[in-house]
Amino acid sequence: MSHAQIDYNIVPDVTSTYLINDVHIIKSPTDSFGLGDILIENGLIKKVARQIDPPIDAQVIEADSAYAYAAFIDGLSHTGIAKSEGKEDRPKVKFPGAAPNDVAGITPEKLAAEMVSGKESSIKSMRESGFAISHTAPSGKMLPGTGALIALSRGDAEDLVMKEKASIYMQFSGSRGVYPSTIIGVMAKWRNLYKNAQGLSDHRRMYKTNTQGMQRPKKDKSLQALIPLTNKEMSLFAKASKPKEIFRALQLKKELGYNLVLTNVKYVTPALQKVKQSGAHILLSTSLPKEEKKDKKSDKAKSDDKKEEKEKNPEKEALEKRKKETLKSYKSQAMMLEKERIPFGFSLMGAKPANVKKNILKMIEQGLSQEAALAALTTNPAKILGIDNVTGTLSEGKLANIMISTQPYFDKESAIKYMFVEGSKYEMEVKEKAAEGEAGEVAKSLVGAWSYDIEIPGDGQSGTIFISDAGVIEVEGDDEPGDKDEAENVKFNEDNVLFTLTVVNNGMELIVDFDLNFAGDSFEGNISVAEFGSFPISGSKKSSPE
Amino acid sequence: MKNCQSIYKVLLLLVLPLMLTSQQVEKSKSGIFLLKDGRVETVYEGLIDADVLIENGLIKEVAETIDHPGATIVDCKGLMIYPGMIDSGTKLGLAEIGAVSLTQDHNEIGEFTPHMQALTAVNPNSVNIPVTRVNGVTSVLAVPSGGRFPGTAALINLHGYTPEQMYAGFKGVVFNYPSTGKRGRWDRRSAEDIKKDEAKAKKKLKEFWDKAKLQAQLAAKGQTKYNPQLDALIPIVNKEAPLLIEVNQKSDILSAIAWVNENEVKAIFTGVAEGYRVADSLAKYNIPVITGPILSNPRRSSDHFDAAYSNAGKMQKAGVKVAIRTNETENVRNLPYNAGFAAAYGMGWREAFKAVTIIPAEIFGIDDKYGTIERGKVANVFVSDGDPFETKTQIKHLFIDGWKVPLESRHTLLYEEFLQRDPGVKE
Amino acid sequence: MxxxxxxxxxxxxxxxxxxxxxxxxxxxxxxxxxxxxxxxxxxxxxxxxxxxxxxxxxxxxxxxxxxxxxxxxxxxxxIIDAHSHIAIDAVNEATNPNTAEVWVGDALNPYDINIYRALAGGVTISHAMHGSANAIGGQCETIKHRWGVMDPDELRMEGAMRTIKFALGENPMRVHGERNSIVPATRMGVEQVFRHAFEDAKAYTQQWKDYKSGKTKVPPEYNLRHETIAGILSGEIMIHCHSYRADEILMLMNVLSDYGVDKITFQHVNEGFKVAPELAEFGAYASVFSDWWAYKFEVYYSTAYNAAILTKNGVVTSINSDSRELIRHLYHEAAKAQKYGDLSDNEALRLITINPAIQLGIDKRVxxxxxxxxxxxxxxxxxxxxxxxxxxxxxxxxxxxxxxNSDPNDMRIDIDPEESIPAFYEEELHKCGHNHADGCLQDVHFYNLSYRK
CATH class of the missing domain: 2.30.40.10 (Urease, subunit C, domain 1)
Known part of the structure; x- marks a missing residue:
């Protein structure tokens, strides 16, 4: 930062050397160092060790056994760039089929780096959610521009930009009223543009060696901006949230052969194998579909209604069920990618940074491992963005991009206490929250024996769940009468009951999570088996204690 | 050369009038017609061997053997005689060419226009009319469209030189019940927006209805001022005339039933796409239904593919009085096939045939004149070589209002002219 | 457990x-x-x-x-439908009178429930077409109704002939001439759009020939539009042309003769019956509606006997749907050809089986x-x-x-995780776009709005 002017509103930092004392150091998703100290100097991680003596100029931060992680990296968003204001004017052109590139939404030459403003509040909210770097791109239509990597710190735009030309950003959205206006227009236009960028690149190369009898290469800023893509010096980041867009993006990659990063992916399941074969990278969206909140106020009245509805309307029930299954499968995307060994990062495009943790925890509930979640926030995006040599882990010599959390980050109650972005320190307010983890109280209505049915396509499974008034839960399958398994991690929360069951099958230990919602004499919910997904379960009361 | 040319011209002048007359549309004939040796569809009990005598526009007699020396004999040996079919919801006569807006006379500007009279705008010479009737459809309800109360529909026979000649004795005010479905693919209203729109519409409806009730009270005392919008509603408020209520989605149908009960309206529901989901309620409150087109897609992506095919049959089986409409203009001629699909998908032939003959006549309160071939009824009759729902079947004779109508239309005339074009390929 | x-x-x-x-x-x-x-x-x-x-x-x-x-x-x-718009996410790239380079195969949607509904009516193959907003629309895709596949590629009928949509008459005239004041506003203008396109493609082909033979040094600018039209000239891509009036049908055959193109299927071709001998002589095919007419002026002088007249004149004729509703009962649409013109059972069934297969260049296979x-x-x-x-x-x-026997209500593949009960549509659009319109001016809506004067 270069503040040439006198400004007494700011008290300058005394030092850029920090020692973080007594902190659990998670160097990388697979390397937990344990308790130790971290020394930061000139924006870099100088040293990581069990015990570091503070240098004379160091500001010592007592971390009180908090947890230090490499700060997160956002795979792609519009962070730091002001949203375009108001409604777009409808373009006025004589020939809508031949509109100038900028009217047609084709501006790959537009640099995000030149649009970033340090004053944008999005930078702060990203940072407060644990991110130190964003890959940011302009918004627009088909080819909004060239993406940049920015540090999420305070300061002038120029200071923030780490890499000016990091990517070409593409969307499958047409321009209103001018060519290309539809997905088919966009696909065709892209082929045309790309091949002409290749042609221009060739032409320029030839022209350099021999101008004799040759026309000069055309000046076309859009095509010029695409040349690094044709040379594989850059990747195309294509926004492809749903399977159809993913297939389309893969098709174009296959035809034209550039490096592709699928961005803002929300649901990839049907395209998984093709993605795997294509070598394209994935940035998963951190946003999840909206879930209806349970109306707790009139639970009793509602459950009566519901019961009546159910009896009358099995069709509605079936539709609800399919929706729930779909919702679950959206939440399971990260787990599935991990299982398929497809490394992925996260993209915060259109997502609220403050919801990142909440949503990742939902993904973890569906079986995503914490290691994979952390990799998706740190090492994977670093690799995808080509900056893994400078950041992504807490290794000596890398950027001092550090996030310090009061508890392990993936604990529900953890809070971010400090952020370091290239050595600059930011301290967050941490709100105290009540401790959790108690089993909760068993509602009297739940005590007793409950029959259950698990719906698995093609077959099912049934049995009995026993709930004691002490809150002990046992499960007995009909296929193995007399063999009761006791549940662990039991949590009662009014009509909602959570527990886990460990099942051993052929020497393989599997954990089954139950999430049941009781209403009167029946319940429904889901079981999830880490690697296999989740299945609906429902049941009704068999007996109550006398 | 010159001579030759002039001779040619003279010849042409002589031939031209002949060519014109041969192209001219044959006229309908009135008179006494005796349909001999055919089998008559009784609608209720199947076919019987009988002769039918048509005189003065009416069915004079139906009996095993009739002899009438003055009658033109129509030989119906091996043929079947059916009552003309009634399409209880169309724009026929009110619209000519779909994309040419100035040929569209069914949609007036304004939300509350119940006084718009469909009969006023029926074009007796619409090219669509002959195309329709040659398939055995002899009467249709011409229905205005548009706002909340778009106008007054009229039942017409598909023959006549003036709307009055065509009028078949039923008129009904049309009411588009406030709907909560999506209006199209581009309707991006949220559930909340839709609810708000519905509330707004219902509030306006209530205001209108309250005013109509007041107008009716004043009218009873002979104290009204000129207010054609409200006057049109007076017979409805007084329960003297039925109201045609267009309503389709399940929740809207239930809401409309409540509205009808609350306001004690003589209701006929039209559309009723999701009637099968609430058939018991419709039956319970005795609300007759005009549904269709049967040949249409399900309204929800999660619906069974035959939702529209089977809707009529499901309602009918639950005890609802069901008539079938096409909701068409130029292709009202497909009424028998709409009925045929309903028949195939659960309704059965007889109930489906009733749904295009006697049931609409009952719903419109004209079953003393229409809907079957019985003595004294209007002579709307067609004679065919088979089941009119089957596409192979050809219609051989057609009578509307006792007129023997030629089986000609633009389509048959173009066929005759171009089947073997002469000259063929240009030299 | x-x-x-x-x-x-x-x-x-x-x-x-x-x-x-x-x-x-x-x-x-x-x-x-x-x-x-x-x-x-x-x-x-x-x-x-x-x-x-x-x-x-x-x-x-x-x-x-x-x-x-x-x-x-x-x-x-x-059953084979030679004209439909199901299973695609975009129908019209309406912004230019010639968009030969676009391809609805890029917009396949294997999750479209209309595929299943067509299957329920016995339809196994449909020709997913570009719309008729422009004189030269985009390329089409012949798909097999493999309901349940998730990958759009698995919907394609591999190896089927490439086809492209052309359009004559009111639609291209309305979209470009009437609403945007650019050529074509008349049937005269429509003809010239074709002639320009063919000439441009010929010149483009020549440029590449010159470059490849060393005559020129710099590779010409790549142009997918010209490449596509060149594919028509070389016989690799077959034209399927939206058409109604007899005069415009004759016009296109004349243009094609000038450029040595001998394969074409006229779509809709409501006045085909008037020029059936000329169609037969050219060897052109006709794909018609069973009985649609009067929805616009250029189909006012139509007859439902069209298929019969064409068939009896020796024109290979099919009956198509152009509608996600009709596609469910093409067997019934074919049946109506028996009423209107007395075709034999086999002649009627050919209209929805082998004849459309011929028109799509897949008759050796299906x-x-x-x-x-x-x-x-x-x-x-x-x-x-x-x-x-x-x-x-x-x-x-x-x-x-x-x-x-295994046909539950809800056959969707693609479920919205945020919508419990799928929306009810007040009017299930019977014909594409809006009621009483043909030939799918879908997606044109926004385009026209933005240019309305």
Whole structure:
């Protein structure tokens, strides 16, 4: 930062050397160092060790056994760039089929780096959610521009930009009223543009060696901006949230052969194998579909209604069920990618940074491992963005991009206490929250024996769940009468009951999570088996204690 | 050369009038017609061997053997005689060419226009009319469209030189019940927006209805001022005339039933796409239904593919009085096939045939004149070589209002002219 | 609990098959087989192996494979629709009078429920077409209705001939001339759009020839539009042209003659009956509606006898849907050709089987029940030309894709995680775009709004 002017509103930092004392150091998703100290100097991680003596100029931060992680990296968003204001004017052109590139939404030459403003509040909210770097791109239509990597710190735009030309950003959205206006227009236009960028690149190369009898290469800023893509010096980041867009993006990659990063992916399941074969990278969206909140106020009245509805309307029930299954499968995307060994990062495009943790925890509930979640926030995006040599882990010599959390980050109650972005320190307010983890109280209505049915396509499974008034839960399958398994991690929360069951099958230990919602004499919910997904379960009361 | 040319011209002048007359549309004939040796569809009990005598526009007699020396004999040996079919919801006569807006006379500007009279705008010479009737459809309800109360529909026979000649004795005010479905693919209203729109519409409806009730009270005392919008509603408020209520989605149908009960309206529901989901309620409150087109897609992506095919049959089986409409203009001629699909998908032939003959006549309160071939009824009759729902079947004779109508239309005339074009390929 | 795990892992394996579209083995026993090309065979079996018809005969034994008892049922080739717009996310790139480079195959949507509904009506193949907003629209895609596949590629009929949409008359005139004041505003202008496009493509081809032969040094600018039109000139891409009036049909045949293009299917072609001898002489094909007319001025002088007149004049004719509603009962649409012009059963059924196959350049593979052809079959209760016909099974490549015995309400593949009950639509649009419109001006809406003066 270069503040040439006198400004007494700011008290300058005394030092850029920090020692973080007594902190659990998670160097990388697979390397937990344990308790130790971290020394930061000139924006870099100088040293990581069990015990570091503070240098004379160091500001010592007592971390009180908090947890230090490499700060997160956002795979792609519009962070730091002001949203375009108001409604777009409808373009006025004589020939809508031949509109100038900028009217047609084709501006790959537009640099995000030149649009970033340090004053944008999005930078702060990203940072407060644990991110130190964003890959940011302009918004627009088909080819909004060239993406940049920015540090999420305070300061002038120029200071923030780490890499000016990091990517070409593409969307499958047409321009209103001018060519290309539809997905088919966009696909065709892209082929045309790309091949002409290749042609221009060739032409320029030839022209350099021999101008004799040759026309000069055309000046076309859009095509010029695409040349690094044709040379594989850059990747195309294509926004492809749903399977159809993913297939389309893969098709174009296959035809034209550039490096592709699928961005803002929300649901990839049907395209998984093709993605795997294509070598394209994935940035998963951190946003999840909206879930209806349970109306707790009139639970009793509602459950009566519901019961009546159910009896009358099995069709509605079936539709609800399919929706729930779909919702679950959206939440399971990260787990599935991990299982398929497809490394992925996260993209915060259109997502609220403050919801990142909440949503990742939902993904973890569906079986995503914490290691994979952390990799998706740190090492994977670093690799995808080509900056893994400078950041992504807490290794000596890398950027001092550090996030310090009061508890392990993936604990529900953890809070971010400090952020370091290239050595600059930011301290967050941490709100105290009540401790959790108690089993909760068993509602009297739940005590007793409950029959259950698990719906698995093609077959099912049934049995009995026993709930004691002490809150002990046992499960007995009909296929193995007399063999009761006791549940662990039991949590009662009014009509909602959570527990886990460990099942051993052929020497393989599997954990089954139950999430049941009781209403009167029946319940429904889901079981999830880490690697296999989740299945609906429902049941009704068999007996109550006398 | 010159001579030759002039001779040619003279010849042409002589031939031209002949060519014109041969192209001219044959006229309908009135008179006494005796349909001999055919089998008559009784609608209720199947076919019987009988002769039918048509005189003065009416069915004079139906009996095993009739002899009438003055009658033109129509030989119906091996043929079947059916009552003309009634399409209880169309724009026929009110619209000519779909994309040419100035040929569209069914949609007036304004939300509350119940006084718009469909009969006023029926074009007796619409090219669509002959195309329709040659398939055995002899009467249709011409229905205005548009706002909340778009106008007054009229039942017409598909023959006549003036709307009055065509009028078949039923008129009904049309009411588009406030709907909560999506209006199209581009309707991006949220559930909340839709609810708000519905509330707004219902509030306006209530205001209108309250005013109509007041107008009716004043009218009873002979104290009204000129207010054609409200006057049109007076017979409805007084329960003297039925109201045609267009309503389709399940929740809207239930809401409309409540509205009808609350306001004690003589209701006929039209559309009723999701009637099968609430058939018991419709039956319970005795609300007759005009549904269709049967040949249409399900309204929800999660619906069974035959939702529209089977809707009529499901309602009918639950005890609802069901008539079938096409909701068409130029292709009202497909009424028998709409009925045929309903028949195939659960309704059965007889109930489906009733749904295009006697049931609409009952719903419109004209079953003393229409809907079957019985003595004294209007002579709307067609004679065919088979089941009119089957596409192979050809219609051989057609009578509307006792007129023997030629089986000609633009389509048959173009066929005759171009089947073997002469000259063929240009030299 | 152990059982759950076992079953769960099975489910996981079977859910997402990947790669080439699935083919199957199936034996259809004792049906009345309507072969289309080889007469009707009573009480006959049809055996499909690896997705192809391997045997037709009596008392076939195929061992332990899936068998359908078709006693009392009618077995016919899968119905083919030569004109539809289902299963695509975009229909019109309406912004230019010539958008030859766009391709609806880029916008395939295998999750469109209309595919299943078409299957329920016995339709196994449809020609997903670009719309008619521009004189030269985009390229089309012939798809097989393999309902259940997730990958758009598996919907494509591999190896089917490439086709492109042209359009004459009111639609291109309205969209460009009337609403945007650019050529064409008349049928005269429409003709010139074609001539310009062909000339440009010829010049483009020459430029590349010159470059490749060393005559020029710099490679010409790549132009996918010209490349596509060049594909028409070389016979690689067949034109399917939206058309109504007799004069414009003659015009296009003249233009094509000038450029040596000899293959074309006229779509809609409501006034085809007026120039049936000329169509037959040119060798042009016609794909018509059974009875649509009067929805716009250029179809006011139409006749439902069109298919019959064309057929009797020797024009290879099909009946198409151009509608997600009609596509569900093309057998009924064909049946109406019996009323209007008295075609024989086989002539009527050809309109929805082998004739559209010819028009799509796939008649060697589908369109009739013959040994060696692909196992695309529809099995009806009642004769398919009866109004009481109800489809029981639809088979694509030997795989049962519709089975009336296993046909629950909700057949969606693509579920919205935020919507509990799918929305109710007040008007299920019967014809594409809006009621009483043809030829799909879908997607044109926004374009016109933005340019309305």
């Amino acid at each position: 152990k059982k759950i795990i076992f079953i769960a892992s099975l489910v996981l394996c079977s859910l997402y098959t990947f790669g080439q579209a699935e083919t199957g083995d199936i034996l259809i026993k004792n049906g009345t087989v309507i072969t289309i090309t080889e007469g009707i065979k009573e009480n006959t079996d049809v055996l499909i192996r690896n997705g192809k018809i391997s045997q037709i005969g009596e008392g076939l034994d195929a061992g332990n494979i899936k068998t359908i008892d078709a006693k009392g049922l009618y077995v016919m080739p899968g 369109g009739s029940i013959e040994v060696g052809k692909e196992g695309d079959i529809a099995i009806f209760k009642e004769h398919p030309l009866s109004v009481y016909a109800i489809n029981q099974y639809t088979i694509v490549d030997g795989v049962v894709r519709f089975d009336t």
